[in-house]
Amino acid sequence: MLMPEPDNAIIARREEIIEAMRGIVAGEGVIFGEEELRAYDCDGLMAYKQLPLIVVLPETTQQVSQILKYSHENDVKIVPRGAGTGLSGGALPLADAITLGLGKFKDIVEIDFENRCVVTQPGVTNLALTQAVEHAGFYYAPDPSSQIACSIGGNVAENSGGVHCLKYGLTTNNVLGVELVLMNGDIVRIGGKHLDSDGYDLLGVIAGSEGLLGVITEVTVRILQKPETAKAVLLGFDSNEAGGDCVAAVIGEGIIPGGMEMMDTFAIQAAEDFVHAGYPLDVTSLLIVELDGPAAEVDYLVGRVEAIGRAQNARYIKVSESEEEREKFWSGRKAAFPAVGRISPDYMCMDGTIPRGQLAHVLNRMAELSKKYELRVANVFHAGDGNLHPLILFDSNEPGELENAEKFGADILRLCVEVGGVLTGEHGVGVEKRDLMGEMFTEDDMKQQQRLKCAFDPEQLLNPGKVYPTLHRCAELGKMHVHRGQLAFPDIPRF
């Protein structure tokens, strides 16, 4: 992974930068010892590691503002970091950049049940948000599987999803406002407790901007009342085609389940060996369909999903009969990653999204690729929205296997784009998929996206080297290559 060439002039000024940071953040908030920096050398994408110049852990928005202002004036790059659970390397440090950790922003600022929202600092974990409101029956809907550790600020930066986002939306659909510090130190508030943005929808572009536009110091999220009840249905099929057809039939009948997950043979076996979820082992694909809502609705929809399953020749159908059993059904799916981790020294998780109708084709092609690269692959899949998570098994101690796995992964993502899908459904581009952006976007597409960055961060000091494969100077991006008089007058009807 090629990162931008570090600026040696900045590295040479390290001591001076440390002093300046200690003037802003007292005590242990400035980290510069090599041993301590080691804890920050990667995020959830552990294949790539880099020691940051230094790490700074501010505690107030004012401090964030001062840090950014100093960095802006002194040409120092900034890599924002939440809980460091991201899977695409968005928080991968740079040798010449300050890693700005928001881990000390741990307070919930306000809980407002009347307006159904919570105002929180960005370092609060996704799960802690739900825990803060569950005494009143509320929860925060987006639930990435790292929810015990991932922070809400990171969720906004990555526009995180989870198993329930088909029905309840991604982070972007559940965020009402942010306080954001711009690279020049300006503090702005975007949105609030009201629903619609005024002017350009800046909140909409900040969600999923992967730390390239600003540093989030406060978030307002919508909370929902928990559904009265939930039941899960397991459906086993003889082929991936049949499983995929069943998903299409459920949606075709107008049912949007709270969650709809699919696993292939390998993933079923690994999960069952690991947590004994009670999965059938003689099926080729397994669906978990969760229905939530009032009991009257859940029972009615469970009946319909069972009927659809039978019509689609499910060879195995089981409905959870207790909350305990429902959780058991989910335990296998939720443990799929560690289950695969148990049988392989390393694994790499991909994240493409495809039109669901292409599922069987994509899985078959993936099986061919698996043979070609001589690497095993297990598939878990947010079936409702077409988001694939192929897990490529490899051993980084074997020479060449990491590179081989990377190539295999890249081929899978190219395949996703080829069938009309996208590179990433919820994990983000980061550094991991940066060099594949050209598979999906033209140079003009990416330049136009980067012009948005220029509006927020004209000097491109925030998280450079992430998301976009080529760094263009904003002045270059701003130039217009048109020449008066040399263009043909448009040959279109005039009235």
Next chain:
Amino acid sequence: MTEILKAENDQQVLETLKWAAAEEKPLEVRGGRSKSSLGRPTEIDHVLDLSALSGVTYYEPSELVLAAGAATPVAEVEAALTENNQQMAFEPPDLGPLMGIAAGQGTLGGLLSCNLAGPRRIKAGSARDHFLGFNAVSGRGEEFKSGGRVVKNVTGFDLSKLLAGSYGTLAVMTEVTLKVLPAPEKVRTVLISWSKDGIYDHGGVKALTDAMASAHEVSGAAHLPAAIAKRSAVDYVAGSGRAVTAIRVEGPEPSVAHRCDALKSLLGKYGDMEELHTANSTVLWREIRDVACFADEHDRDVWRISVPPASGSRVALKILEGRPGEALYDWSGGLIWLALNPTPDACASVVRQTVAEFGGHAMLVRAPEAVRLRVPVFEPQDGALENITRRIKEGFDPHGILNPGRMYEET
């Protein structure tokens, strides 16, 4: 003299914009013309007419995805969706009659450019939440695309969100892709009829926030003061002569019946309870969606005010203190449609001061041209946000050729 340039296809849009960018000729971007009086009035010599870019280009009901030319009539899209029991879940409003023109003129591109949404906004989100991707030409005269044709995608900046609500000032969309969802099997509405006489705006908004805080997946939450309720075409609403609070639930029959009963017992303390079934519900929520109550008296100024839901009635009553007018509350109180008797400044200063006190923003939706030139139509921005807005505009449209002045005088 206005000159209309009619693009027959994407290529001609590109050529026109290249020409306009090179010659620095501003263009008014036009789809179906249904929203031409929405926003700041502009005087632009050239009109780019996109009406030929019409028609559904891709629709896979089981993928929940539909793509269409930017100028495809909303009605055509709705007809295609209805055939498959699907819908645009954000409940696109038809503001034609409110703005003084015929209903049914709107296009998909116009709908997205203004980021409009109806009562279901509180449950399903706005147009921007269903806008998956687009092909467009920037004011630089360059084709670009963003997003994709799948419902879950975080690849690159989400420029769909940026174009939603940008009133055609950043790029000319040629094709747009939307997420669509199944239409509900049944619709019912729980009505609270408040006692005769008296002002029940506060009570109504309180009842709405109670309903929204329940687990009953409310998909519409509106309060109609008595004078507005009286103008409804639904007998149950108009007949009583009382203020009416309306709460909608949608879904399969057993669920809807259960949730209606639960809401009636939750809210029974506020007033007499009534229930509307599918046909009457459809009429009532269409009236609320399209602000039909203010569609007749065209001399009144109309504001669209977005505030924290629980403060809706306080905002509206404070503005209405000593000023003749009416407020319709949607989005659980978070959206106020305010009609005021005409004044030279549409009461802008009191509206904006009051909104600033509670958080949110106000848009002057309907007023004579002279007033909309005098008074900022959109919430004025300042400092850093104004800078970002200006720089975004420059990045997409450096010569200011796309709908200049439509949102803000300077951009």
